[in-house]
Amino acid sequence: MTWIKTVSPGQATGRLRTEYQKAIRRAGKVYAIVSSMSLNPPVLESAMRLYRDVMHRESPLTRVQRELLATSVSVFNECHY
Template sequence: MPHIRTLGADEATGLLAREYEKAIRRAGRVFNVIGIQGLNPPVLSASVRLYETLMLAPGPLGRDLREMLATVTSRELDCFY
């Protein structure tokens, strides 16, 4: 697996610090899928907005089913994150 440089929450400033703080409030920590985007905070911010839109938008599937589908898809594709 390739090594991807990341910044810890203690190193984050500006937009990245705000995104990390939101991640900690949401999940209790900064998960790797968030941390690997930390070198480009605007991309991280857009990625989080996309994720929230997909998971929280009204529709026939509840969030629990959407999360399960994402988890199963990641597992089937051997996605570490």
């Protein structure tokens, strides 16, 4: 649960609603890491674009290697994402 003010999926409109809908299609729900950027939809859009580019675009690393690296960093940072 975030401790900052956020916009819930039920209250989201416009660009934020679009990003929330993408999050729900991708992960089944809107995780706190996504809603933490809800007050600034352009930042959320940029963060999601960066994630997609890093994880899904052509790379010398395989998708499995990228997921393993992301998981290792999350474990090191004690982050459950």
